[in-house]
Amino acid sequence: MAEKETSGLQVLLSTLQSSSDRESILNILQVLTELLSVGTDRRIHYMISKGGSEALLQTLVDSAQTASPDYNILLPLLRLLVKVGQRDKKFGQKALELEALDVTLILARKNLSHNQNLIHCLWTLQVFASRVSTAAMLGINGAMELLFKVITPYSRKRTRIIRAATEVLAVLLKSKSNSRRAVNRGYLNGLLRLHQDWQNHDTSNDFIQIRRSLLICLKHITNIQSGREAFLGAQGMEILFATMQNYLGNQSMDAIISIVIQILRKCYPKSSLPLATANSYYSFSVPGGIASGLACTINEDDFEEEGEDEEDKDSDSAEMKEEDDDLETDLKNLTSKPVLNWTEEELKQYEAMCLELTHNFQELESKSGDEMSSKEELGIHQCTYFCHIPTQTLSSKTYCQEKDQSPQGLETRDTNLQESPLKQLQIMRSTVDLTYEEQVPGKISPYLSSNDQEEDFSSREVSKTQASFKEPPWCGEVCFCQNKNSFLSSSIRIDETSETVSTFLKRHPMDIPFHNPYTYIAKAEGTNSVPGFKVLAFPDVWGHHSPPFPQTMLERKCGIQRTKIFEDVQRFLQPDKVIGRVVFSLDEPWLLQNNDTTECLKFFSGFESGNLRKAIQVREFEYDLLINADVNCAQHQQWFYFKVSSMKASRPYRFNVINCEKVNSQFNYGMQPTMYSVKEALQGRPHWVRVGYDICYYKNHYRQNSAAGTPGKCHYTLTFSVTFPHNEDVCYLAYHYPYTYTAMMAHLDLLEKNVNHKKVYFQHQVLCQTLGGNPCPLVTITAMPESNSSDHLQQLRQRPYQVIVARVHPGESNSSWVMKGTLEFLVSSDPIAGLLRESFIFKIIPMLNPDGVINGNHRCSLRGEDLNRQWLSPSAQHQPTIYHTKGLLHYLNNIGRTPVVFCDFHGHSQKKNVFFYGCSIKETLWQAGCTVDTSIVTEDVDYMTLPKILDKVSPAFAINSCSFLVEKSRASTARVVVWREIGVLRSYTMESTYCGCNQGPYKGLQLGTHELEEMGATFCLGLLLLQLKSLTCSSQFMAQASALLDAREDILGHQLHRSSSGGSIDMELDDEPPCMEEIDYSTDYSSDQETDIYELDQQIQEIALVETVGDGEDKNGVDYRTLSSPELYVSKHWTSKHGASP
């Protein structure tokens, strides 16, 4: 806007400031009012930029300071001030400088009994106070006393005034010095009394705004320590609890309830967790000592106050933290490859891990065809054709049929899929919906058949087995080891266990693909745990398969969080109603013995991956649970796996895991924990199923004290209710589908025994021993050469490498299920798997952190370290699995065999879908807004190809969730180090959700083990398609692959065309959909929505334009109607030209 044209407004403003002529001032105010009453806020901002605020403030000071102020001028002036001031960020400061604060306060005092004048002053004060330092100044000058005089005692005579005054007070109390003043003068008691009065008398909810403002006042005062103390002393918890108890379910009261909840949570006295120490119950001596310091002592009640800032700071002065701070923008770090610091000799040891490159396959000649076929007769190959590319086969029935590996079997299977997969999906959906309906609290889960006949059968079965299954050695506490520090290579009483298993298997024939209880028991003997576990969990031994249908995500019930929080507050207010009985505790094992006499659940977790530390019965059907910290650590509680028994059927039990650590969780967005019922398993339904309702995840009142590592660290509660299907059952509850180290070892064993060794080269080696003395397996899979002729050997040795690793984070059991799918697919008789084996050599390390998995850790190794932050300089002593994986990669790189793809399988707790993290220089620089000339950076965009392929072939994969940014904080992760140091362009982390999908065919569903395994299989298909797209792809391979894929088009078709035809991909992938209620992750959540600009505008308008009928209050001579008859002072030229949009 050119300067010349702006002169109209400036002339107007300067005339206003300099004029002492009443008529001119009135006219100008009238014109300004007219101008600003139409159009958008931009007009007001324009006026602010031209000194409008200063001009109005100056006029106010001049007009108010006369002996008898002229309210005909002052009232329209104040209204203009409010309108402009709300939109001027520096208004408070300007008012302070021009001494308008005092003037307004004095004006208010003079008009205490003059409602119309007073309300104008109050609005103006409210706008002044929006700047915290100005609010503090107003407090010093006695504004709070004035306001208290106006709002107390309770009266319904001047509600408009009271509303305005409480709103000013609420804004003033944002200043901590004002809050302190309020506490010192005892205003908190007054506010509580007012709250009670309004709450009790306003039965028809006419004055919600006043009640809300009073609560906001309390909310601000309780931001300071002395405020919280005064609040507790004045029985604030009791008062708010009592007044709000009956409103919880009332949605129209949301505005009030949410503030009450915030106050109650904030003032709930902080305490330490009911644990003797935050340190893990287990400790283990490791070479070089533990990495992170342990918490040694605990001083009771030594809590640091959270975020107590005693200075009044301006909210607008706080610098916004740079969002992309973490991005690596140093081109040198992005592009340069560090010098290899491994000697040739060190690398040479990995030659032994690549036997395929040196082996001469002499045995190929000696191995007779007879031998092979006799093996086949024994049915050893029965499972090889099992896991397939995008199956969409969602019934376990099909699952079992697929074991036929004959060509006919293949055909049968294909016919199964002749039906349009989309149609199949629809069928599945409707079925899922039906079963979901039944899954309401109080009812038995849908997987329990309601068929009468079967029920009879099952109950008979149970009673028959009851006696023996009550305490089989592998699900009871009989072998519990109490010596916590012993590191026994404990022997499970295999004979006995095997016998029991045999008996059970005879009664309940089990047939779970690639699972064998005997193999599991045998392998468990070699598993070394820190506690010396001697007991095996039933589901791990017995095995399980997916329930027939994937389960929908749980719909969040409205108000569930506040209901749970109220119940928590009730514990504080009515401690006599809390049972508070410790029913399980690793720290106090003697408590276990007294359990039989009391009516309560029994808990146990002394088995592999189990990690319950303590259980406290708080109400008859409610338990607080505490998870053990990672070994040699004082943190990382999130994963849980434990056994529960002695339950009553069809009763809702509430469980609260009270020492979780992550700030948010998918449990707030549809995810359910998993449960396995032994009775169900023995009745032929060995499923881990998603269970639980009334689930939510929120910050609780437990804090870590300053002696224990991170002072003031917060804890979070995961609460869920479960209705168990049977009386006196034995059930297992877990964060996610468990997958133990022993399960992996047994699985590898079965794979090795079952693969067709004529075709599959399957080498199971030991990469290294872990700190806990467990072998970390390395698996090599490729195709056997046709013969040991040099041509065939040559072909094998030239195959490119693919390296896949998983489970560096022990709590991410989903990554193991994906890995299971990958392994089973790669050794299968599926022709695509055959082609993959002929094309590549797969190096697979299925579990990078065996010790963590075994001991029930969530994140770390036995040294208390996150192993995925150790890739920059791992040591053979301290991080052997990482060291040797990196060594192997260096070796491959060194012999010119850099892997095509490196992928590290993980699980993600806060996002949906399956997705990649990769590395791109250009995307990183671009995202960081870097000025570096990116044209000098050459980057192969092929890092995008595999994710694009997976987006099409994997139902759970979502390219929109992928990120290819290189963060500084991730500089020591596998993905970044392998990309930068080894030079693998396609180096990825593959994250699988714990929850489910919000896009694609699985939209709205939680992932089960079947879907995770399918992801693992389709990942392999992705590698094949990637090869097809690459330049090195031979014409022979191309022809073979194309023929194969064409033949499978019916299976793949819908997947490949998913994104083009479906259009179902949602863009909101990062952000969760809004919940029915505000989820308070933290208690110090403060919303700036407290004062709504338009609300105040509206109040002004009501008063200004609608005459003074409102409360039947005052008449001061101003004829408001005149305001609506415009008499323009300035020329039309000005309005038309400048009124538009400056």
Ligand SMILES: [Zn+2]
């Ligand atoms: Zn992870």
